[in-house]
Amino acid sequence: MLPGAAAVSSQDKFVAFDDLFAKNTSEVSRLVMNAITLVESDESVAIDLIKRASILLRPHAANEEGRRRPATGGLAPWQENRVKKYIEENLSTAISLDELAGLVRLSTSYFSAAFKVSFDMSPHNYIISRRVEHAKHRMANSSDSLSEIALDCGLSDQAHLSRIFRKATGTTPSAWRRFSISQEVAIGA
Incomplete structure (x- = not known):
């Protein structure tokens, strides 16, 4: 390899990261x-905002925008897509590990290990994260009660939603909803 070729490759990586960083800068600044404005009145929401900003600043975020390197021992792309689609379509119901493994024609234990390699988390944690995101979407876009949203997300009740939501975001669903609504009002004003 020519000496200049490695430098160009490294330079391209820095340019890609700088482009991604520039796109995220305004969002990070806003968050x-x-x-800062909420730290006195609602510390848990302020912490959630800082967590969101830190996610946008992670160096590996640049790699996620580009091509994803195939993981050794993980699921094939068709398997990943089939599992993701199935989970999204069935968030409101119980989803078993056996169902997911059968969907992609793997044993339960192999599927679980391959899933973790492909998604960097267990199937259970992935499903929980998708349910939390679905709950956020529902809270931001509807006036449904938290009980209804919990059931729609495949959770047993509002308390279950509150537990997993707080664990995932650092704030309660009602505090998150209040903040989300206040942001919409501030943007619209």
């Missing part, structure tokens, strides 16, 4: 400014 941090909102956190």
Whole structure:
């Protein structure tokens, strides 16, 4: 390899990261400014905002925008897509590990290990994260009660939603909803 070729490759990586960073800068700034204004009145929401900003600043985020390197021992792309689609379509029901493994024609134990390699988390944690995101979407876009949203997300009740939501985001669903609504009002004003 020519000496200049490695430098160009490294330079391209830095340019890609700088482009991604520039796209995220305004969002990070907005999140941090909102956190600063809320730290006195609602510390848990402020912490959630800082967590969101830190996710956008992670160096590996640049790699996620580009091509994904295939994971050794993980699921094949068709298997990943089939599992993701099935989970999204069935968030409101119980989803078993056996169902997911059968969907992609793997044993339960092999599927579980391959899933973890492909998604960097267990199937259970992935399903929980998707349910939390679905709950966020529902809270932001409807006036449904948290009980209804919990059931629609495949959770047993509002308390179950509150437990997993707080664990995932650092804030309660009602605090998150209040903040989300206040942001919409501030943007619309």
